[in-house]
Amino acid sequence: MVQSPHGRRTKGIIASMNAVSELLEILDLEKIEENLFRGVSADQTWQRVFGGQVVAQALVAAQRTVPADRFCHSLHSYFLRGGDPSAPIVYDVDRIRDGGSFTTRRVVAIQHGRAIFLLSASFQLHEEGFDHQIEMPDVLGPDEIPHGDALKERILEHAPPAVKRYWQRPRPIEFRPIMLDHYLTENKLEPIQRIWVRCNDEIGDDPSLNAAVLAYLSDMTLLDTSLFAHGLSVFDERVQAASLDHSMWFHRPVRVSDWLLYAQDSPSSSGGRGLTRGSLYTREGRLVASVAQEGLIRPRKG
Template sequence: MSDTVQQLLTILDLETLEDDLFRGVSPNNGWQRVFGGQVIAQALGAAIRTVPAERICHSLHAYFMRPGDPAVPIVYTVDRIRDGGSFTTRRVVALQHGAAIFSLSASFQKNEEGFEHQIAMPDIPKPDELPDGKALEKTILKNAPAAVQAYWKRPRPIEFRPVMLDHYISGKKLEPFQHIWVRCREDVGDDPVRNAVVLAYLSDMTLLDTALFAHGLSVFDENVQAASLDHAMWFHRPAKVSQWMLYSQDSPSSSAGRGLTRGSLYTLDGMLVASVAQEGLIRPRRSSR
């Protein structure tokens, strides 16, 4: 297993300190703040550890309150809100330096049969029809800003194959839609818990960027201040994160210094496995003077 994937699985495997009390660490990658997807995934993992195995998370709703410090462990406290006949509810608070940096509410449900429908997956090129990372570096990204090139060259546990990268290189105002094929670089097995937390981890990737398409900008623009404010996710069907999934995204609105984005995650054969919504801070960076 590659170092990046093993590192991801290690940071998502929380240390149990006491009943309903867990501790997580961050990778030593030089970042100034903890990646939001990591905190979402760790908090979900903490909640899952307090719920019977036969109950599966069907939704989570989270708020980012303060930037996480990657040099300090994160403590997760779980509040057992309710254990009902069909549903279980948990609330998780992430703490650093004596203050809350993040909160998450998650709902779990025992498996049930019911009505089934979904919207169709967009008709776009499949991942094997698109350039991989090395090909992107040699073609489209060779003209991209240095910060963009550095991001795409960085080793990571999640592989991307975007359908379009015009927003990084053109500066044009584009329709606020993007489609990206994503998968974990290594097989993480069939464990539904491991697949769910890795899916939560990757759901925070690339999403907020979509809100900047309409303005001819990206999160790498030096004049843009961007940060996740909240995150919601609905798990519709089981997913295997080591297989290609289409992350289809759109941004219906931006206003008041905030951008709203939505995402749908489909399997390669078109099954909708999860839906995501996120609002983030996107505004011109304020002068330090």
């Protein structure tokens, strides 16, 4: 039986909502002992655990040991080994410091008896103070660019198989790229990316949960930007690519169920590594977070 386009859209929306429920479920870590938490992977079909998942789960583990009135203002992390999506991940939290205004935590993610990821996070009581920010880039809004089936058709028509598989999967995060050339061509492009992102379902206003989901989505598309200048992408089989580190600064409250502009640029690549910076803005132009990541990008041998 042929399904109508309306039926396909409804099915796609339900799949996306289910993906959000699955994301929230894996972020609700199991406490197995004081300062020890266990998490599982949402998608076990990939060769490695998605880096954003490990960042988000490690942040949740740290949050569970911090007073509710303190919120993460920065995190810095290193990916040490590829994670096994078929095995649980244990998060061991070290309560480094509890000060009058700031709280510091260190989290080690462990699989098969070895550390695969290390995170340091700092939490702060809310304070009033100086306030400024750089302006949001002048771009088309999320409703003014191709999206939904129109976006998929435009990308999938000429995209390589790996890109097609990526875009056809139900995801908890919706993307609306302003620039599409890097999906459709192997031309060398300016290492800049502008993309609207949001959670595919409403998750409420809880600051800790919104920060965790923001950390999850912040690892998406970043590494790709450092390859634009070379006419390549992370989907290219000629490239060996992996995140090496990931840092975030949370400036202002955020709701990830609302549209956010993820403005990215890659100032440098050298020595088999590429550096990318990102800024996340609300539709009203309020800067809510900054991101920096260095990743491994090297030609695959053979």
